Amino acid sequence: MAHDTTHHEGTSKRIWQVFGILSLLTIVEVVLGIIKPDFLVFTDFVALSLLNWIFIILTLVKAYYITWAFMHMEHESAGLRRTVVWTGVFLICYLIAILLIEGGYINDVYTSGHMTWDF
Amino acid sequence: MDTTAVAQTGTEGKTWGGGNQPLKASYGKLMMWFFITSDALTFSGFLAAYGFSRFKFMDEWPIADEVFNHFPFLHGTDAPMYYVALMTFVLIFSSVTMVLAVDAGHRMQKDKVVTYMALTILGGAIFLGSQAWEWKNFIKGEYGAVETRSGKILQFLDTDGERVSVEAFTPVAERTRETHQAKNGLWYSSESDLIAYDIEDLKTAFKQDETLLVRTMELDDRGKKTVLSREESIKMLDERGEHIILGANLSNNEYGAPLFADFFFFITGFHGFHVLSGVLILIIVFFNVLIGTYEKRGSYEMVEKVGLYWHFVDLVWVFVFTFFYLV
Numbered sequence: 186m187a188h189d190t191t192h193h194e195g196t197s198k199r200i201w202q203v204f205g206i207l208s209l210l211t212i213v214e215v216v217l218g219i220i221k222p223d224f225l226v227f228t229d230f231v232a233l234s235l236l237n238w239i240f241i242i243l244t245l246v247k248a249y250y251i252t253w254a255f256m257h258m259e260h261e262s263a264g265l266r267r268t269v270v271w272t273g274v275f276l277i278c279y280l281i282a283i284l285l286i287e288g289g290y291i292n293d294v295y296t297s298g299h300m301t302w303d304f
Numbered sequence: 305m306d307t308t309a310v311a312q313t314g315t316e317g318k319t320w321g322g323g324n325q326p327l328k329a330s331y332g333k334l335m336m337w338f339f340i341t342s343d344a345l346t347f348s349g350f351l352a353a354y355g356f357s358r359f360k361f362m363d364e365w366p367i368a369d370e371v372f373n374h375f376p377f378l379h380g381t382d383a384p385m386y387y388v389a390l391m392t393f394v395l396i397f398s399s400v401t402m403v404l405a406v407d408a409g410h411r412m413q414k415d416k417v418v419t420y421m422a423l424t425i426l427g428g429a430i431f432l433g434s435q436a437w438e439w440k441n442f443i444k445g446e447y448g449a450v451e452t453r454s455g456k457i458l459q460f461l462d463t464d465g466e467r468v469s470v471e472a473f474t475p476v477a478e479r480t481r482e483t484h485q486a487k488n489g490l491w492y493s494s495e496s497d498l499i500a501y502d503i504e505d506l507k508t509a510f511k512q513d514e515t516l517l518v519r520t521m522e523l524d525d526r527g528k529k530t531v532l533s534r535e536e537s538i539k540m541l542d543e544r545g546e547h548i549i550l551g552a553n554l555s556n557n558e559y560g561a562p563l564f565a566d567f568f569f570f571i572t573g574f575h576g577f578h579v580l581s582g583v584l585i586l587i588i589v590f591f592n593v594l595i596g597t598y599e600k601r602g603s604y605e606m607v608e609k610v611g612l613y614w615h616f617v618d619l620v621w622v623f624v625f626t627f628f629y630l631v
Contacts, residue, residue, distance in 0.1 A: 196407055204400045211396065215389040218369075218630045226527065237631050244626040248619055255403045255615045257608075265327040265334070269341050277348040284352040288359025296363070304454045304544075 203254040210243050336609050340616045343578075347620050350571050351627050357563045364456075364521035366560035367529070368629050374441045388629050391434045392621065398427025399618040406611040409604025414593065417607060421590045424614065428583040435576045442568065445551030449558035450506065452544035457560050459519045460510075461531060470548060473516060474509045476500040503547050510541055521560050568628070575624055578617045585610050 217225070217236060225236040233241075253259045258266055295302055327334060358365050369384035376387070405420035448470030450458045460468045477500065486494040510516055518537035522530040532540055549558045557565035589610050598604045 197404075200400060200403050200407065204396070207396050208393065211389065211392055214626070214630060215385055218385050240626050240630045244622055247622050251399065251615055251619045251622065255399055255618075256612055257406075262328040265329055265337065268327070269337050273341055273344050273348075276345055277352075280345075280348055280352045281355065284356040285359055288356040289362075291360045292362050295360070302454065303452075303456055 199254060203250050206250055207247055210247050214240060214243055330605060332605065332609055333612070336612045340612065343616065344620075347571075347574075347623070350567075350574065351623060354567045354571060354627060357561070357567065361561045361563070363523050364560060365523075366521075366564050367527075371442070371559045372438070372629060374438075376437070385629060387434070387438065388625060391431055391438075392625050394427050394431050394434065395618050395621050398424045398431070399615055401427065402611045402614045406604070406608050409598070409607040412599070412604070414596070414599055417593050417604060418590070421586060421593060421607070425583055425586050425590060428579055428586065428614075432576060432579055432583065435572060435579075439569075439572075442565070443551050443553070445549075445558045447558065448548060448550045450503065450541065450545045451547055451549050451556055452540075453546045454544070455556075455562070456544075457521050457549070457558065458541060458545060459529075459558070461517045461519050462515045463517065465531070468516060470506060470550070473513055474501045474506045477502065477505045499548065499550065501548075503545055506548060507541055507545060511538060571624060571628065575617070575620055578620065582610075582614050582617050585613065 217239065221236065225239065226234050228235045230238060252270075258270075325331075325334075329337070372388060373382050373384045374387060375381065375383040401420045401423040405417050405424060408416035408420060446469065447459060447467050449460075450470075452458060460470065460473070462468050483498045484490075484493070484495050486492070514534070516537070517534060518532045518540050520530050520532065520540070524530055549556050551558060552565040552568075554562075554566055554569065556562050559565065589606055592598060593604075593607065598606055
């Protein structure tokens with residue numbers, strides 16, 4: 186338990202710094218979500234609007250800070266970090282890819298199939 | 305460090321005895337990480353399923369800004385996102401106080417751990433209360449709608465494009481009957497509360513009021529819901545209107561696709577349940593801190609473990625916030 190005090194002043198500073206970053210990113214998301222600038226909503230980039238890309242990327246940045254700083258992932262051994270992060274990232278990407286592709290396919294069936302779903 | 309929480313097993317130091325720490329983390333912390341990883345996959349499953357349904361009904365999904373636009377004490381004001389942003393801040397801030405408690409625990413400062421944990425519990429409680437209020441508004445609904453025979457939702461607008469509630473233009477009918485209750489009638493069946501008017505009253509009233517229009521679920525290429533012309537509105541309502549829907553439940557809701565409400569209840573409910581259990585665990589650990597359990601043990605690792613769980617709950621909320629309210 187013999188930590189030196191300088192290390193602790195460092196962690197305390199880091200906590201408030203991360204809080205600042207998380208708040209700022211949330212404020213940016215909320216402001217964009219309220220204004221919804223037309224040029225971000227109606228410009229598509231790889232199947233998603235720019236606005237949605239911004240939301241998703243900012244969310245991932247927030248997730249990084251929460252995991253790394255608040256959950257102390259940055260101080261864990263590389264083995265633990267990789268076990269948790271790589272497993273999660275790989276399986277989640279797989280899940281999302283499969284489900285979204287299938288969802289899009291069913292939407293195609295609904296809109297271009299030979300049955301009407303609105304009667 | 306012989307006074308750890310884990311009982312001595314006599315296998316300390318042996319590779320497979322659990323005594324040494326191959327990942328330089330204690331058994332308890334490692335197990336918490338195991339749990340968090342699997343729980344993260346559960347939540348990803350829910351959110352990916354939400355994405356699936358959203359892609360499936362891409363052209364008619366409800367617009368979150370129109371559904372979640374309430375703020376306490378601001379009745380009738382359109383305040384999209386503010387409330388949920390506030391909830392997000394409460395949760396992020398409770399995460400900060402939690403990490404400060406963990407930090408104070410490393411330094412063996414019992415008083416600070418107590419203060420910060422109390423603040424964290426308070427934040428969790430505020431969040432739960434906010435979520436209850438959000439649910440109340442969602443279940444109660446605001447405008448009401450009509451469901452067509454194919455399960456689509458028709459909403460009502462005036463000519464200025466403002467939403468009009470079903471109640472506002474439908475008069476209470478003369479021929480209302482009493483709600484059938486199990487204690488007065490057939491004991492094996494009951495029905496939900498009857499409203500004072502039915503779909504036929506609504507259709508009549510709609511035809512009489514020239515200023516009313518119908519809005520369908522269909523989104524146009526600008527992401528706005530399609531508003532029908534007066535003639536189309538009357539025809540649509542007359543031919544396809546099946547029954548009135550007020551608010552939301554698991555089988556239908558006034559906002560749009562039934563799955564929207566199902567996912568709302570399930571995902572925010574499951575997350576809220578995590579927050580609830582987090583608050584309960586925090587309270588238990590809080591009292592343990594108060595009576596000095598961890599002081600005697602010589603380590604505040606338990607605070608660190610519940611902290612990991614609490615941050616995870618915050619992490620999940622960050623994603624729920626993005627995918628339910630923003631995207």
